[in-house]
Amino acid sequence: AQSVTQPDIHITVSEGASLELRCNYSYGATPYLFWYVQSPGQGLQLLLKYFSGDTLVQGIKGFEAEFKRSQSSFNLRKPSVHWSDAAEYFCAVGGFTGGGNKLTFGTGTQLKVEL
């Protein structure tokens, strides 16, 4: 069964500082990996995705993530955080399971940005 671990429940960074959110996955084949962001009471917005090819993927809002197969990781990074980045971030793994492409989410990382 596929699973995702986000070891950091809460992270606080200062505005302008760099950010790295960790994500480890478990999946039997080549995974499809995603990062979503959710503001309070809002829906899930896709930040970026990895299917194959270049292991460093660029997303919206200046985010990037690197797929490392050897470490089963897909960490999200941003060089300089803005106050508007405060939100909850979910890493997710998807893959065909014989009938669909359901996403399995991690438990999320709540990002707080200090001004």
Add this chain to the structure above:
Amino acid sequence: AAGVIQSPRHLIKEKRETATLKCYPIPRHDTVYWYQQGPGQDPQFLISFYEKMQSDKGSIPDRFSAQQFSDYHSELNMSSLELGDSALYFCASSFSGHNYEQYFGPGTRLTVT
């Protein structure tokens, strides 16, 4: 660009009542997914449909049922509601030719009292 539409956005029901949530996928998307997100929890997959047929099933209670109609919209029917059903219910849609990307709607917040 058109997004996934969910209605209603908020719903308050009493225990043992029924509720129907609706989802209108992005035009030309043929696959719909339902997820449940409890307070402080991550979204959990409930069920999905491709071309009006159930394609996958997750942790959906037997009290819930869903279907996808000929116009590709989907409805999640919930009966004998319990307090624990209070959650944010998301619908997502994708195109089978690009089945990896799921686009989420804003969610329906269901409160059971």
